[in-house]
Amino acid sequence: MIHLGLWWPLLAGLLLLLWPSLGRAFALVAAGLSLLVSLFLFAGYGGQGLAYTSQTPFLPEVGVYYALGLDGAGLLLWLAVNLVVLLGVWVAEVPVRFLALAFLMQTGLLGIFAAQDLLLFYAFFEATLIPALLMLWFYGGPERLRAIYIFALFTLVGSLPMLAAIFAVRYLGGAPSFLYADLAAHPLGGSAAALAFLGFLIAFAVKTPLFPLHAWLPSFHQQNHPSGLADAMGTLYKVGIFAFFKWALPLVPEGFREFQGLLLFLAAFGALYAAWLAFSAPDWKTLLAYAGVSHMGVGALGLFSGTAEGTVGALYLLGASMVYGSAMFLLVGRVYQRTSSLEVAPVRGLARHAPALYVLGMFILMAMIGLPGLSGFPGELLVLLGAYQVAPWLTFLAFLSVIAAAAYALSAFQKLFQEKPQAQVVPDLAGREWGFAVLTVGVLLLMGLYPKLFTTYLEPLGRALAALVGGAS
Amino acid sequence: MSVGFWEMVVLFLLVLSGLAVVRLQNAVHAALALIANFLLVAGVYVALEARFVAMIQIIVYAGAIVVLFLFVIMLLSAANANVGLDLLPRLPWAAALGALGLAGVLVYGLIRYQPAANPPALGGGLPQALGPLLYDPEKWLFALLAVGFLLLVATVAAVVLVEPERILAATTHPAHPSQKEEKVEVGP
């Protein structure tokens, strides 16, 4: 089942690439099937530890295995990824080959969350980059070359130290293989730990994205296709927090402790910094890019606090932000469809003619700025509870961003939806957009009102990590 | 290890002729120095019980090969070694250092080499001793055949390379138009 879930999108993507005439209907069915599979996996999850494990020797001589497995965090993120892909395929008006690329990327992302072998993880982590770059290359804006250059540079430069760190962890730590279980049983200590963690840190900080390595993100989003599908996939690609949680922290806890103070500061400062300057963002994509940096800063703060609550909060926030971040990008894509502009500045008063669109936007936006009852809040609250125990002042700094978030989000929202409407009449939600709206709002509410559904599974993971890396800095 | 007077002289001459090969500015002189070097080496071969090899050395190397060199030098009027562009005028210093280093390493290796005490005699290195080895299928026969084939190929190759304008023209001309058609693919 897990193999089906993992490889089916790849297969679907390849089929679509070869026979684009299969069309959107096929893509929808494929995406729906992925979501069904992950729902099925979630429903069948026993509650503790890894489930659906599978292990096949790949290069047993050097200890490389094709090893998969899902725990609570993996399942949550699988659900989020599959949901977002379904939403994107559902609502974004893009060429079929574009959808195919999204499917290819989906497999990469699912692999990142399911890999139980460090080299396999690395392979997925890097392979996912290729479809992302291709989307930007084929469907990007006029200055896409520069964006590609920046994006590729940041990610690739980050990857090499990580590869070095991977080998350091395996061989200096003395693990018999690259399997997670083996590596975790032989955590790397001593002077090499700090260096190895630094290797992971650079790669994962780029993907978190953690200040100041977030600089690639705005141009990436600005230049991507206005439908928002590529941006949504890019939002899913912000796997840094998960990667820290799953690999960097458990494998080199000593190295983490060396950097904890710095990391907490970077996370907190980045959260406020990005939220603040999002206020000056000239277009929606830039704004959402910075909003994402800010949220991930908050999440990273929770994770780096090394507390159970903070870890659970970070993971929950990651899953939630994947959903609302992507949904917001897709919504902006729908707005672009109507107004042919992504700029924040001109007042357009869409609410008058498109009240349902307005309500949908309101829901997603409110989830984004962490309104209780919607999906952003439980994660933020847990991060706060965790981080406050470790670094109250930094927590204060980071959570100043909730004020800034209200400022940038509502200001841009007001200009887009409120005030005097323009003469041009824009259509309200129609057709399949309704499905998008209902599904999105449903998930936002579910995640906001009944977080227990996921936190029950996340909590043991958080406790385990907290026991490993310790609560104090 | 005792070193005789004549051996010292030959060593000196060898190095001197080698130096001449690499330093003389006139290519013809350098080639002549090479002949001298080869002849000296041939002498050394005789002293080392490799008489057949020594003969071959004189005939093939000193006789044929270097003469071929001389011939080409004259054909191309390339006697002057010091013509044309010099990209790396300061390279000789580095090269000298590198060569010295190489020599140092090799000599250091030599010093630590301990030869066997009483090696069996080689039978003077006469053809009678070498022949059975060369034509023994268990030993070198196949290598010999391969080398013969190599010589044949080399001969043909040399002829093809040097002689005919028309063969060259036949192989390159059709390629020209296709070069113009090539375009750089850019994404949609």
Place this chain on the structure above:
Amino acid sequence: MQETVLLPLIVALPLLGFVLLGLWGRRIGEPAAGWLASFLVLGSFLLGFWLLLQGGAKWTLAEWLPGIPFSLRLDNLSGVMLMVVSGVGFLIHLWAIGYMHGDAGYSRFFSYFNLFIAAMLVLVLGDSLPVVFIGWEGVGLASYLLIGFWYTERVNADSARKAFIVNRIGDLGFLLAMGLLWSMFGTLSISELVEKVEAGGYSFTTLSLAGFFLLIGAIGKSAQVPLMVWLPDAMAGPTPVSALIHAATMVTAGVYLLVRHAFILHGDAFLAGSIVALGLLTAFYGALCSLGQWDIKRIVAYTTLSQLGFMFVAVGVGAYWVAIFHIVTHAFFKALMFMTSGSVIHALGGEQDVRQMGGMRKHLPITHRHGLVAALASGGLPPLAGFWSKDAILAYTFEYGPWLWALMLLASALAALYSIRWYVLVFLGEYRGKAHPHESPPVMLWPNHILMGGALGVGFIGLPYVIDYKNFLEPFLSKAIGEFPHEKLPVWTEWTLIIVSALVAIGVLLWGFRFFQQPLPQWYARFQQAALNGFYVDMLYNTLLVNPLKALAELLFSADRGLLGGFAGLGSLMGGLGGLLARLEAGALRLYLLGFLLALVLLLLWGVLR
């Protein structure tokens, strides 16, 4: 106290209204939508009342978040608030049926209104701080939506945004309080916190800090100095919104929060002092500003500020039950005051400038009666509701310190003055406008009748002990707030205070009644100019805070570009290095050979030395 699933139902009823009206509001249509919304709120009221008679209730969903239950609790304190919110809320709903008649967003309005009631009930009933926070932000959202209800006007949208952002400052305080309490006690359930705080074993200063964070939250929500700037602008919303949210219920949530956490605040001189100081400042600021306004709703908004200040002072001096008492009476007379204003606005076809009013006594006789009672109750005329609760506050401030009592007496004199100014400008004199006033429909009059009854009589649930030795409210609330024994004033002191307070109220009301009917003197006009602009606090904030922060945002934005430039610089550095290396590969064959040679030497060296 029973565990019952009926408790979440109280919240669910108005929430259901929100969902129904939000989805099918237009199909439900004009009067039906309003009635549906109103009766759902009435349902909550009746259900809550019944549960309160049963002795309270609670409901828990364990492990909603790790270690945090989703728990609701109906005790006497939340019960009183529940009665106010759903009761007064129901009346305002009814009234809005008439007021919002014909508005394009009729059903949308009631949908938001029900959302507000639901959120407010969550706030009131929540027993776990995150749950309270859900309600806390929920009412903020509803307030945002309702202030910006007519969002096509830029001013309205701006005001809504301002309210939300300023409230968020307070929310940050609330969040930090949760973080601190969690790190201290490992629980966020209020009822467990009470036990843990009693058990001791923590640093008192840390607890004080937690109280301070909660205070920041309360300041934001209850519009105290220095975060009061959003409330007057919030009047951009429809009048029922102002009555329900920005007078009767939501703005008192801060006071409720502090009372709920009396166990943290109590006995902390620093916190008590801060609360008193802030409340006093707000009371004076609101009162003085109110005296300078021309917009009828802004007049009332500033009076609300002033009354909220009174409540804060009550909390500060430890009179927790009195603060709630004042919330109750204030809910009645202030809602009445707003709705009377609304009726007048309605009668005049949307006119809000009191300079275009006057003489409504003749044109709107019934509404005039409501207005008179509201003004007198607000002004503290005995024996109306406002008098008793204000008198209770004054009595407690006298215990705190006679100087505070004197200041508060002055503040209540100002309160009497602004109440009578409002009344005089609206109802007396000759009509100065051009519209044709008409009396409101019954659906707007009947709620006002009931509220008028409340403004007249609700004060009798909390009479001073010298009159009614066992008043109803104090012991009722103390069960939930906790017993904080204090020395009662001697009988004759208490009587003196009552009489002085009554005399001051009567005197000022009479003086104002005459003063505002005459042409205003020069000094008053000058004062009025400053007061009209809220003493330029907004301008100050804009120059000192908002604009620099915006500028900094611009600066950071370009700095972030620079950051990328910095990385690009790093890139070109690498590119330069690469260029240097590339020059090594420029086709100089002999250089390659040199490398070859060096490598050979190194390899041989390794072989020789090994």
Place this chain on the structure above:
Amino acid sequence: MIWLLASALLFSLGAYGVLTRRTAILVFLSIELMLNAAALALVSLARLTGSLDAQVVVLFIIAMAAAEVAVGLGLIVAIFRRRETTNIDELRQLRW
């Protein structure tokens, strides 16, 4: 033994020549010198170990050198015909 030393020295000299000479023919000449040095080493080792196999290898070296010279000089002549030079610093078109 001394001839091994001679071989080492000649080999180094040849390497020096390869690096410093700019005319293709002279580079080639230096290469021949190095090749010869290797042959010399083989012959002296044959003497030192008493094995004729080394001498056989030397025979092969000489044969191959002949072949190599034929092809190499042929290449040089062909290049000279096209580019009018045998200076290897000028012959840089192969780098791409």
